[in-house]
Amino acid sequence: HPGYFGKAGMRNLHVHPNVSNNFCPAINLDKLWTLVSEQTRTKYAEEKSKAPVIDCSRAGYFKVLGKGVLPKQPVIVKARFFSRRAEEKIKAVGGACILTAQ
Numbered sequence: 271h272p273g274y275f276g277k278a279g280m281r282n283l284h285v286h287p288n289v290s291n292n293f294c295p296a297i298n299l300d301k302l303w304t305l306v307s308e309q310t311r312t313k314y315a316e317e318k319s320k321a322p323v324i325d326c327s328r329a330g331y332f333k334v335l336g337k338g339v340l341p342k343q344p345v346i347v348k349a350r351f352f353s354r355r356a357e358e359k360i361k362a363v364g365g366a367c368i369l370t371a372q
Contacts, residue, residue, distance in 0.1 A: 297331040299356055300338025302347065305329045312344065321346050327370055340365075 304312055314322045315355050326334060326349040332348060336355025344364035350371065352360075357367050 293352065294332045295327060295330060296327075296333040296335050298335045298337040299340050299359055302334070302340070302345070303324075305331075311341075311343070321365060323348065323368075334360075334367075 275336055277349070295303075297342055302307055304322060305326065310322050314320060316330065321344040323346045326332070326347065332349060333351040333353070334349045334356045335353050336357075340359055340363050344366075346358065346366045346368060347360055348368045348370050352367050360367055
């Protein structure tokens with residue numbers, strides 16, 4: 271039969287290298303505050319009624335992972351994906367996780 275010879279093993283014909291979900295740079299919680307300036311952090315530390323918005327996708331990160339500790343300060347985090355631990359820790363300090371689809 272015609273497809274017998276040649277490279278036949280270990281091919282995955284429905285997986286393409288340019289699928290957008292394969293490209294997923296991640297950032298940990300302990301590095302999350304480096305995406306905004308130090309002035310922003312101190313400004314919102316005094317102001318309890320508002321929380322800063324950290325857009326991870328704009329900084330080039332698609333997934334937020336849960337390593338490290340967050341300061342006890344509410345924060346709104348926008349990203350494509352959140353790990354379970356990251357979501358728990360953000361909500362524990364009074365923040366919110368917003369899923370984006372860009």
